[in-house]
Amino acid sequence: MNFPELPPVLGAALAERGYDQLTEVQTAVIEPQAAGRDLIVSAQTGSGKTVAFGLAIAGQLLAPDGTVPFGVAPLALVIAPTRELALQVSRELAWLYAKSGARIATCVGGMDASKERRNLRGGAQIVVGTPGRLRDHLERGALDLSALRAVVLDEADEMLDMGFREDLEELLDAMPEGRRTLLFSATMPKPIVALAKRYQREAMRISTVGETRGHGDIDYQAVAVAPSEIENAVVNLLRFHEAETAILFCATRDAVRRLHATLQERGFAVVALSGEHSQSERNQAMQALRDRRARVCVATDVAARGIDLPSLSLVIHVEVPRDAEALQHRSGRTGRAGKKGTAVILVPFPRRRRIETMLRGARIEAQWVDAPSPKDIRQQDRDRLLAALLAPVEIEDEDRALATTLMAEKSAEDIAAMLVQAHRSRMPQPEELMENTPEARKAAQSERHRPGFEDTVWFRMDIGRRHNADPRWILPLICRRGHVTRNEIGAIRIGGEETFFQIPATIAAKVEDAIQRTFASEDQERPVFIERSDEGPRIQARENRKGGDRKPFTGKPRHDNASGRTERPPRSDRPERPGKRDRMAEGGTPRGDRKPSGAKDAKPGAKPFKAGNWKAGHRKGGPKKPA
Template identity: 70%
Template sequence: MSFTDLPASLASALAERGYETPTPVQQAVLEPEAHGRDLIVSAQTGSGKTIAFGLAFAAQVLDDEGRIRSTEAPLALVIAPTRELALQVSRELDWLYRPAGARIASCVGGMNAQQERRALRGGANIVVGTPGRLRDHLERGALDLSGLGAVVLDEADEMLDMGFREELEHILDATPDGRRVLMFSATMPRPIEAMARRYQHEALRIATAGAARGHGDISYQAVTVSPSEIENAVVNLLRFHEAETAILFCATREKVRHLHATLQERGFGVVALSGEHSQSERNQALQALRDGRARVCVATDVAARGIDLPGLSLVIHVEIPRDAETLQHRSGRTGRAGRKGIAVILVPYPRRKRVESMLRHAKINAEWVPAPDRDAIIAQDRARLLEALMQPVEAGEADRALAETLLERRSASEIATMLVQTHRARMPEPEELLVNSAEAHRNAQKEKHRPGFDDVVWFRMDIGRRQNADPRWVLPILCRRGHVTRNEIGAIRIGQHETYFQIPSNVADNFARAAARTAGDDGDGSDLTIERSNAPPRAEARVNKGKKRPANRPAPPPRYHQRRSRKG
């Protein structure tokens, strides 16, 4: 199938941009069974879905001659989760519908609202915007939806996930009967299904995302690291891959700020994107990535929505995604339009099981590898340099004359050495990873154990979290009741109804006798039962599981309640 059956204005716009055959999602919306119907389209980012929904609502905005219909109110509305994505969609629809004479208006947060209102009143045919700004224009009377023929929800799942349900429902409730509703989303969670049932009629489902949740053009790697070595691992991953453009995902603005400063200090060309940056700052950051002044972007999930960087070949999840959908959306920034990409998840050793579960849920096969060390990076540098120097060179007379002068003054070996040193001097130094294996991590953890606690006896007391037990007041009680010092009390484990703690074996008998002698009822903790435990906390919990707890449990010492009340 080709684009030849489209209106002449759209066909000419696509031909001018070099489009010859539709992508799967574009072909699906052009099939006869999709004409005029509501659509639920499950399509990955980077699959050509912007052009797909632009073509899908052509019948609602063009006349029989392929020109834009003459109306005062907008004919189509596209809603996107972020301003970057909305502006990107606006640019795409602008060149697609320019030959048809369409006027596109963008309505996004952070831009001049008065200019947007003038554009809407001036007769915009297609409106693209974010939920909050569109609702604001609607409530002010600047956005007239009475003539709307189609409304598109782009990345609908993300808009609901970001808390835009109320805004979306407000906008959709204001649209006229008979308009088409086209939902485009990479995933289809239950909230999307509920919204589809409410606002769509006999919608056609189109799934082009494939059975596998991950992108076929993305290679996934899970890199195990010590929690203290995450930033060094990021440095080495950037140096090892030397991607044209890379994006690093963090969970918070604070982490973005810190990692951005760290990478700047180490010599990387890096920009940051988070909610604390203005629209002007965001535009400058994206332009720096596009023109090559920066090669690394550190961003939060929300700030990176809608970013489309053609050279983006590396995504690093510095902090583990909260769920499989977030993993998919983050990784989908690379591996677009047939290009290959790499998505790396940094996995602190204690969180490996969680990541394995997430990957299974996402149906992603990731390769588990260690972070690249210094030797691996140097080997990569050598291979890249040799490949670059073996490329054909076109040199002018001045360059050749300088090369001859160098050969007269230095040997070929010295010149080559200087060339290698100059090349390496432009790149940040790799980091020495102190802990780079799970076994080394476990050994390091063992070394942290306090001396004298290799042989211990577990004791228990009959108070736990339900009674607001806290180590700050448990510890003094144990010292007073057992006639021991703080240094003779090991780990304290507070459960729901009991608290367990360690006492070295050589003082356990004396501790037990002292705790029995000091049992009483004077309100300072002496009313609590302290006794030996038959097993460590977890094993004891399994034995006691299902047993009925006593109805009346002792309360914490009065002084503890007083401290809590003073803190307010």
């Protein structure tokens, strides 16, 4: 397709790259009213910003014949926050300006600085780098900004968040006054506004960010899982989607290292990216993803900006993003250049409300789905396998001869089954996920019984947590009063005012009779009352019920069990340490009868003392603190 509004060399490069039309931000920066002006551009991740500013600075780089004039000093400078983003920008500009003969130098941390200085001295018309490395080259005299015509600050908000303000200011102060400044920022916080006012002249504001923060090419899904099932859920998601390339985001280096080892053990072709990897290791990992030698990348947020893989169709947030911006930039690695992508957020049960709030704040509509089960994965495998095996292929004569030999030895059904088995053997096995939702846990708890406790009867005691009820002395008390052993007592439910326990129905009548006979023998001021209960442990309803004038339990039950060991008495019966009551017995004033602070011994006409800082109270007309 032709692009008549662009220089021919750039239009030809876009056509060869497969561009049918320009994106919204790319169209906006080449409008006639934007030509030659300073720009402040806000655009969504994955909307083609790199190509956009490459097109925007063409007027300052290209000669009338479509070439870039040779010079020792660079004509354009692009500053990016991370090494990955700077390398991506360099690659994008390389193919965009390939027909113009422009030379591009990349200056990022972790690379050979002496080689970068040689490239700068050799005459690079476009320089792309990170703030720290560019400042280092500037201070050493290797970077000459005297002939600069245009500068681009990509992801300016992120650079300020990462603490590059001083580096940026030193670089911008060293540039000539007449250069053009293009500022690309996803958000416009106050520091960005201040930076624009200081270094730009009558900048034109361009925003292509709509009401929806997450763009429509990404399908957001949220999966609620138990914290202990996160790794298994990751395995099943990878197997269910079978994405050509997937990236998994973790919050820390340790989490990346652990998940990377887990997936390698399960048989996935996986690489890792985090701050502990050198630039060489990062380059090797990215090349493995581009060559399809690896299909899964486990990374920290350092890789959220700058990774641009055309085959990346799945992003999994293994650990919850820190905020909506991190969620957007992580997810923006997929669904780029008009392609569809999927972003899955793994949500531990305790953090579901936080994620729902984050999604509402980001104006992202996510579909809540269950983690794929092995049954779902097997169905997906079946459909994919049938599609792959039934797809038309060109068969060579040698392969057909081998097939004829196999047909002579085995039946067609056996050969097809062996082919299916060979395909399945290369796939990692899915994981069995527990039904660990809150509802499933509640159902499992209600169905879980010890052997012999399938049919039980509930008994009720008129003591609870407010009376210091504790299984350590409740259990011996039940054994003594009901003439049962510990193994004949089922679940114990302690509420605020009462306690319930289970007895097998076969001995319930015997236990009830024993409790009635032993009630009068309790040598306590207030014996614990135990009765059979038909309604069961409706503890929450009883705790919420107000009223009731029953006196708190003050009796001291015996704690002698069958072994002769004395159990620890409840807290209410422990001897109180000498202190307040002893002082009161000696004539002290009870706390409830004391005068308010400041009212006692008040002088006539003195202002009442106000609660708060002692010094502040005495500074307001009160006596001074003794020296």
